[in-house]
Amino acid sequence: MVPLPQNWRMIARKYPNSYFLFFLLAIILLPMMELSAQAFTRDEFKDSIQNIPYFTIHKDNYFITGLPTNTSVNSNTANAKYQISFKQMITRNALPWDTYLFATYSQKAFWDVYKESFPFREINFNPSIGVGKAIFNKRDRLKGIISINFEHESNGRDSIFSRSWNRLNIEYATNLSDKIRARGKLWLPFAYKKGNSDILEYRGLGELQLSYEMKPNKLYFEVLLRKGLTWDTKGTYRPRIYYSPFKKNRSNQYFMLEWYVGQAESLMDYKAFTSMVRIGYVIKSNELNFLKGK
Template sequence: MKFSTYFSTLPFTILFALGILPSSVSAQKAFTRQEINDSIQELPYFSNHLDNYFMSGVPTNRTINHNSANAKYQISFKQILSKESLPYDTYLMLTYTQKAFWNVFENSLPFRDLNFHPTISLGKFVFKKNDELAGIATLSFEHESNGRDSIFSRSWNRLSLGYTTNVFKNTTASFKAWLPFAYKEGNPDLLDYVGIAEIKVSHELIHDKLSFAVMARKGLKFKYGNLRSRVYFNPFKRNIANQYIMLEWYLGQAESLLDYQKSQSMIRVGYVIKSNEFNWFRGKN
C-alpha cells in the first residue's frame, strides 16, 4: 500500500478508535496542582523518557532476505535538572535518545545506522480553573544526527513546541511542531520527508495490559511522510517494571536519518520498557 493512500485513511482510523470510547473524559479524578507539585518532589531525577525497546522484523514492501530484515533498538532517558520550579512554573530537563538499526542477519552483524537525539527542554503543567491538570507543554531545543561524516552525514536542529492532553477516556494525544535550522548541509530536502509537525494518539484498552499508539508526520511534499502504529501487550500477571511485548508497523520515509528518502514498510515485534512519562493523565484510582 502506498503511503499517500494509507495516510489518507488515518483520520478515519483515529475517529474509529475514538468512536468506541465514551464521549466523556475518564471517570478517574484528575491530579490537582498541589498533588502534582508534591509528586514532583518524589520523582527520581534520572528516569526513562521515550520507550526503551529491542525488536526485530521484516519488510512488507520488498523481498525478505538477510539484507532487508533487521533489528531496531532504542535507549532513552531523562534527567531533571531542578525540582524547584523556574519562572512561570517551568521545569528544566535534559533528555537523550539513541536509536540503532542493526543488520543482525548479515555476516559480521553490522550496524546500518545510529541516530543520536539529545534535547534540553522546559516543561510546564497546565491547569484548569479548578486547579485540575489540563495538559503538559514543552519548549525544547533538539539536535538529531547520525554521527557520520562525508556523504553519509545527516544532521538537523530544531526548536519545538509540544502539548499533551487527555482527549477522551483513557486516550491521550500529543501535538508537536518545530522550527528547523542548520539542516541543509547533508540533507537539504529533509523537511520534504519529516515535515514540521507530528501528532501522537495513544489509548489504553485494558489497564496495564493492552494499549495501542499511532504517530503520524506529513512531509512538506504531500506524497512523503510516515505513520507508525504500535500495539503493547503485557503477558505477565502483574505489570512488572512497565514491561510489554510490542508489535510495530512503520510505513513511510525517514525511519532512520541515513536512509530518510527511502520508503519503508516494516513490521517488527520485540520487548519494550514502555514510557510512563504521561501517566499523569491516567488520573487517580
C-alpha cells in the same frame, strides 16, 4: 495577525500546497480538551513531581526485529532496531512561571543481525534540553503538560554520509478521554541544509501521536502520524500494539508489535520508503502518567 518566524515564512512560500497546518490546528485544539474529575489538582501535581526520580525513561526503550512487507525477505532487508532513551530532571523545584528544567538523550540503532558479521547499519543520536510546565483548567486540575526544548539529531557520520538537523520544539500532551491520550509536537528547524536540505519534505514540521488504553497496564494501541511538506504521500504512519503477559506489570514491560510505513525512519536513508513489521521487547515510557490522574 502574529508574524511567522522567518524560517516558517520561507517554508510557507516554498511549500504553498502543503497541509502541515493540520499539526498547527492539533496544537491549538488539544489544550481545549477537558479532563475527568480524577485529574491531579495543582497541589497534588507539585507533590508528585517532587517524588519522582531525577533519572527516568524518556521515550520507549526497546529491542525489536522484523522484515519488510514491500520487498523480498533476506539478510539484507530483514533487521533489528533498538532504542535507549532517558530523561534527567535538572530542577524539580519550580523555576519562574512554575517551569521545570530537564535534559533527554535518545539513541536509535539499525542492526543487520541476519548478516554474517552482525554489522550496525546506522545509529542516530538525539539529545535535547528544555523546560516543561503543567497546564491546569479553571477547576485547578491538571489539563496537560507543555514543553519547549532545543533538540539535535544526527547520525554521527562525516563527509557525504553526514545527516543532521536541529530544531526548536513545542509539545503539548493531554487526554481526549479517560482512555485516549494525545501528544502534538511542532518544530522550527534550523541548521539542517548540509547533506539533507530537503528533509522537511519527508519529516514535515510536526507529528501527532494518539494512544488508546484498551486494558490498563496490559494492552495499548498507539499511532504516530507525520506529513511531509508536499501534496504527495511522503510522511510516516506508525501503529504499535503493546501487550503485557505479566499479572502485575510494575516494571512497565511489554511485548510490542510495530509497523513502520513511510519515509525518514533513519537519517541516512530518510528519502527511502520503508514498510517494516517488527516485534520484540519494550520498556514503555511512563513520563506522561501524570495525565492518568488518581
